[in-house]
Amino acid sequence: MRSAFAYPLFTLTTGPVDVYPAVSRALSMPVWYDYDPAFQACFERVSLKAAQALQSSTPPLILQGEPVLALEAAAASLIGAEDSVLNLVSGVYGAGFSDWARRYTSQVDELRVAFNQAIDPVAVDVWLSRHPQVTIVTVCHHDTPSGTLNPLDDIGRVVKKHGKLLLVDAVSSFAGVAVTAASCQADLFITGPNKCLGCPPGLSLVAVSDAAWLKMEANASAPRASVLSLLDWREAWSAEKPFPYTPSVAEINALEAALDGYLREGPEQVWARHALTARVFRAGVRALGLSLWAADESIASPTATAVRVPEGVNEEQWRLRARAAYGVMFSAGRGETLGKVLRVGHMGPTAQPMFAIIALAALAGALNQLRQPQLDIGAGIAAAMVVMG
């Protein structure tokens, strides 16, 4: 089936996501010279706005690549051969962090749950009591390919009780869920503007605690003069200090527009519309007779929903049928969840209940085009609209 839509009408994905109109406008500004004093002032201003949004005591680093850069740079900069890492794994991104960590130390253990479940903070407590040699705990907050959320603030409390460093991947939860670097007590809190902040991919944000700076300074193998160096960027936020290399100037403008929108609307309001959109969507999913990938709805992320692919349905055909027939783009699973889930993002500008209705119509309509028995689309939408109020 050929697509009637050269461009999607609705990009309801889990990242990259559709961007806010103000972000699009910011991307069309003239491109600055990086040492134009006006850009240096802009970079400092954006860094301070990011600190406010992240609740970080010092300006977060803005790295010039999408968040995989920050995750790899964090592993390289923080972890030394003497470190013992406990990686909490509840999904594909969590599992992937072990590979980076193992490049820098041979001592990496995993506390793993099935990829439709969440980490239990009590299990972390028990593990750390039995393994006092652990120096660093790492965790992915929202493991996006599963659409599940770990109880991060509780995990943070346990990790701090044991006096360990905490590294957090909050790429697809920050700005969509009530989480900040402060709330979870992260030492390295890694996120990016290309999920819930509604920006294009191209930058990462890293909030760094004083303890993490001390650790990285003491790490003789931490990279310098490298794109993987966090230390190189430590002072770059200040208009008085040089950049280690050229920042992605156009993306900085986009980030400023996104942060302005986020802070103006108010984080609580933004989180509330992410949560409501997800609830509306899931009510519809249930009423259609489809099921969630998450073992329990209480651990399903407010920023994305992974819908289990029904028996006998080809996920790719389903997803691409929605794109071709209705102009609606969804996300596939990834790694272990590839082919098993179809994912719908509720991120940034698409975290609006009305987009949940569009998603339900498109995914149920596409499925009905592919197979019998027919889903009752009206029942799904009616149930969703009850939650919408």
Ligand SMILES: *Cc1c(COP(=O)(O)O)cnc(C)c1O
């Ligand atoms: C999107 C995302 C990243 C960034 O990685 P890509 O695979 O390049 O998109 C990292 N961690 C999580 C949890 C993400 O959702």
